[in-house]
Amino acid sequence: xxxxxxxxxxxxxxxxxxxxxxxxxxxxxxxxxxxxxxxxxxxxxxxxxxxxxxxxxxxxxxxxxxxxxxxxxxxxxxxxxxxxxxxxxxxxxxxxxxxxxxxxxxxxxxxxxxxxxxxxxxxxxxxxxxxxxxxxxxxxxxxxxxxxxxxxxxxxxxxxxxxxx
Amino acid sequence: xxxxxxxxxxxxxxxxxxxxxxxxxxxxxxxxxxxxxxxxxxxxxxxxxxxxxxxxxxxxxxxxxxxxxxxxxxxxxxxxxxxxxxxxxxxxxx
Numbered sequence: 716x717x718x719x720x721x722x723x724x725x726x727x728x729x730x731x732x733x734x735x736x737x738x739x740x741x742x743x744x745x746x747x748x749x750x751x752x753x754x755x756x757x758x759x760x761x762x763x764x765x766x767x768x769x770x771x772x773x774x775x776x777x778x779x780x781x782x783x784x785x786x787x788x789x790x791x792x793x794x795x796x797x798x799x800x801x802x803x804x805x806x807x808x809x810x811x812x813x814x815x816x817x818x819x820x821x822x823x824x825x826x827x828x829x830x831x832x833x834x835x836x837x838x839x840x841x842x843x844x845x846x847x848x849x850x851x852x853x854x855x856x857x858x859x860x861x862x863x864x865x866x867x868x869x870x871x872x873x874x875x876x877x878x879x880x
Numbered sequence: 881x882x883x884x885x886x887x888x889x890x891x892x893x894x895x896x897x898x899x900x901x902x903x904x905x906x907x908x909x910x911x912x913x914x915x916x917x918x919x920x921x922x923x924x925x926x927x928x929x930x931x932x933x934x935x936x937x938x939x940x941x942x943x944x945x946x947x948x949x950x951x952x953x954x955x956x957x958x959x960x961x962x963x964x965x966x967x968x969x970x971x972x973x974x
Binding site: 740741743744748749755756759800801811812814815 | 946949956958962965
């Protein structure tokens with residue numbers, strides 16, 4: 716346990732210094748700006764996540780009825796997901812246009828406030844979804860097999876989550 | 881007891897690794913657009929991964945990647961279809 720805590724602290728320190736992935740695009744493709752390709756991929760992934768969450772919530776609605784916060788999130792996602800995605804594309808396009816103008820020597824380097832806000836919202840929702848899914852799998856395991864839960868919680872989270880999802 | 885039988889873990893649409901990947905992709909998008917927040921996003925993503933025992937895959941994803949011409953075409957096509965689905969205008973610039 717002591718070693719696990721030490722490892723966690725070391726990992727946290729590493730992560731806080733930033734493990735940044737550099738994305739680039741091969742010349743001659745559909746994209747000239749890697750940041751726009753990454754934004755497009757992120758928006759698509761977020762959309763799939765929202766859709767997956769709704770299907771998961773529907774498939775498990777009887778079990779999830781005791782957790783109204785999950786249902787509340789599902790209602791919010793149902794009502795807003797297309798708008799969130801549309802807003803993200805609008806912010807992405809505004810950024811892309813401003814960036815194009817800047818590359819042509821017109822105007823200043825674009826501000827990122829709007830696209831940051833749009834993507835941050837998607838990150839926030841995605842993290843809520845991930846958190847709920849983990850929580851529900853924990854609850855399910857406790858109900859199904861308390862001993863199994865204790866064993867997996869003390870041994871390896873990786874095995875536990877991979878086994879459940 | 882009926883609740884136990886109605887819960888269907890096998891019906892989950894995407895794996896947890898996919899979910900972490902999605903959070904990572906979103907973080908990468910913010911980082912790519914705004915390098916000033918790269919550290920913060922990486923930390924948030926990393927913590928989420930660490931808490932769930934998937935810190936190693938998250939670190940592995942820190943390798944640099946280059947999107948091939950084919951991957952770019954697939955991404956652009958998928959994005960165009962998603963834009964149509966939600967009623968967003970076509971992309972003006974890539």
